Amino acid sequence: MSLLALSNITIRYGRLTAVRNVAFNLIEGEILFITGPNGAGKSSLLRAIAGVTPPSSGRIDFGGQDITGRTPEDIARMGVSMVPEGREVFGSLTIQENLMVGTGMHAREGNWRSRAAAELEAVYETFPILKERRHSQAGLLSGGQQQMLVIGRALMTNPRLIAIDEPSLGLAPNITDQVYERLIALRRHRALTLLIVEQSSTRAQMVGGRMILMRGGEVLLDGDARAMGQSEAMQAAYFGYGDH
């Protein structure tokens, strides 16, 4: 059954159309890369899924429910966890506080405190560096550590889908490797569904999984990342934009 279904999504800002008639389904447990050059509409698409900027037309379903036009907090509470571009840690909060922000959504459930504590331990186990510095301000962390923090923060809400916008942005390649290693391991442990936006398709081809290639607000290709790698359409899509 598809966890996330987008149909005919169009997103306009004034007279500019950022995303045009995009449709795809995401199966539970799947890993999907959305790639494409700058301005392809990838981030707009993520923001629409998160409810931050609702689509101008079209419909988004999550877990069998229509979530088009719902507020970001409602969508988050349904199990969509967003890791936006530029990481967006709460710089003045400590690392532990950052991680705890999202656990409030389960406060109605009886045992949320102990569950949150267990979740916290699990995140610390995945990212030991966060535990080591848990009482320091998140703004003081390095870029790679912040990336781990926001992924950890997304995990804390116990989501069904994690959507990540450009996890490799501004990170050194070996740090990016680490981040991805953790992501893949996490996905295996928790049966997470992952939606990852990256500008370059190289990462998708390394990791494998499904890939959607966007350009100018439209979906150009949709298929297996590795198979797509060498295709001519792929080269054409990036032609003139420079590959990163």
Next chain:
Amino acid sequence: MTDPNKPASVARRTISTPLILTAILIALALIALASGSRPFNQTVIDIFLRVILVVGLYIFIGNSGVMSFGHIGFTCLGGYAAAWLTMPPMMKQTLLPGLPNWLMQLQLPYWAGALIAALWAALWAAVFGKILLRLSGIAASIATFAMLAMINTIYSNWESVTAATSSVVGIPIVRTIWPYLIAAILSVFIAWAHAISRAGLALRAARDEPTAAAASGVDITKERLIAFVISGAVMGMGGALFAHSIGVVTPDTFYLTLTFTSLSMLVVGGIGSLSGAVLGVVILSSLIQALRWLEAGVTVGSTTFGIPNGLQEITLGIVMIVILAFRPSGIMANSELIWPRARPEKPDEMSGTTPTQQGVTK
């Protein structure tokens, strides 16, 4: 294809806006004339004065996008300058004994006084602008407010030249409507000329796309300073005429209440629109006037209906909130009144922004 940035062609395409606004102002003057009623005449004079002030605000705030709480300070400077320049020397000797001798002896006609008052305000706008305009955003707004408060404190306490908080009376009163009309039209044309000048265009470009404008060599601080000085001059002229319309000035005439009512008119009309500035004044002033009449009581047959005191302000506040709730960018938003025939291809040439540019956040 002519170059769209050539001033002459921009002027031709946008001239309809100031012309329409002028027509509205003249129409008001004619109604006042036709009615022949003294109080109504005074009301229309008040409207013209507010048009001057709000258009003055628009020149800086509308084009730069920086909210200023300080401009009424320039109106204060202008109002007192008019008092210094046009009061009879006898009056000055008793009320303002600290004035220098040459100023004490001077008694200019009101129009010359207004002109000098405008220059005086512009001078101070240049001084303050030089210091303040390196700031932007909310810090700039607060700094302009601090400027207003400084001016107010000084004028409220400098006994010998401003009579402190007591009223300065004896300023020649000008009762005919024409000087105010002419000054209001003049401010509209000044605002228009600035808006389509290279400085005005650059300033709006910087307002909408700061990074891009800076990259293409726009000196934001300089363009802001130009707008600040021009708007300071208009505010100063407005202050002088304000003084002549009632014959009295006190520092608190030119303080928070006037600041907020003028700002409200600008925001309700549409902060980035010259037409909005004028319409905001006309609409809110008419509303205030209508409420005042109601407050005084309307006689129908033998009974007089009136609304309790205070309800006027309450209604005004509520109407403003409702207008803003339905039109958050003001009545005119960012567009201008234009002659239908002259509608340019690029829609908002005077207000700069196209909706596309505004909507995109990154």
Next chain:
Amino acid sequence: MQTLFDALSLGSLYALGALGIALIFGVMRLVNFAHGDVISFSVFALLWPSTDAVALVFAGDLPWFLLIPFVLLMGAGLSVLCELIIFRRFRGANPATMMIASFALGFVIRYFLLMLFSSRPKSISLLPALSQPVEILGARIPLLQVITIVATIAILFALTAFLKRTRFGLEMRAAAENFTMARMLGVRANRVIMGAFALSGALAAAIGLILASQTGTADIQMGGAVMLMAFIATVIGGLGSLPGAVLAGFLLGAASVVMQTLLPIDARPFRDAFVYGAVILVLIFRPQGLIAAPGTKERV
């Protein structure tokens, strides 16, 4: 010694006011010009409507342990009501529009009070026991001043504890720093904003209470002056930064009092001009405020 206490108690008022403004600014980027009128309202809530110069006391005779919660509740209630009826409709509007809307709202509250109570200041005696002086280190200090300072410190500690130790406080701090991100983590926008309004209203009421007991009058204008200074304190403290607001509030209070004693006699009437001049200087050297709010800091 007296100077120190003067500075601290004036600073307390500004700090509490600045906190109230900063709390709301933090979560919704609204510069709330109605804040001063909430201050006045909470004091007038103690009186029966009348236009006489002597106040007809309504709730003002309550014993202090009921009086204080009553006033705080009135402030918080009015503030929340403003949010529900007015500000909720202005989510996402540009700051200038919200500012003018809040100004219009303050206008409505002010004239509503004026209609009920007239513009004449009324004398009321709240908690009269507090006007007696006490002796501290050889100086005679009005007890009220001491209580003002102690109460402010207590409020600051309580607020800090609330923000640091409770889930709601954590959500509020997160929302103040990055509202959208907090929502994407399931933090309910409306609840956080309402909480901020309630706290801010209660703080306004606390100021009203202090002012009314200090001056012995209830005046429709009483909130305005404090609000302007508080507003300035919020900005030079770093908009949205709560510690900054408090620090700047105390600094402004200190600057006013110190200038009053240090300036030559001739220049004293112009004290406020010097204070505002100092404000401009601070802004020019620290446009982000003394303590830059994290939300406005550049990312690493």
